[in-house]
Amino acid sequence: MMKNVKMAMLIAVMVGMGTAAQAAQTPSVEYGEKLFNDPSLGGATGTKTCESCHPDGAGLEFSAKNPKLAEIINMCIVRAMKGEELPMDSVEMQSLILYHKSLK
């Protein structure tokens, strides 16, 4: 009996840690690149990804210098992919910005 309780607590702790790790995910170039190739970005349901129109980030090499980069990214998500805008401070948006900064 006691053993089962301990086991249940251990599982609860492990599950809890799993969700905490997800919430604490930090923005990264790698995640940005993954999203750049993700057709479901912004909840889009089509087949297009950023990559479809900007292969390997072609033409976006200087976009990171644009102070409106986040708005442009959202514009492409909404107009080109029929998705929904990403919150400016989301891990997704910050990762996409890092990915643009890595293009040179």
Ligand code: HEC
């Ligand atoms: C259906 C094609 C299409 C898709 C999909 C698309 N874009 Fe675009 N994007 C364009 C066009 C067209 C322009 C405007 C012309 C240009 O600058 O290439 C543009 C412009 C941009 C620019 C500004 C370029 C500059 O001049 O600095 C950025 C940044 C950008 N897109 C990022 C993205 C990202 C990130 C995604 C994925 C969320 C994406 N795009 C998806 C077609 C697309």
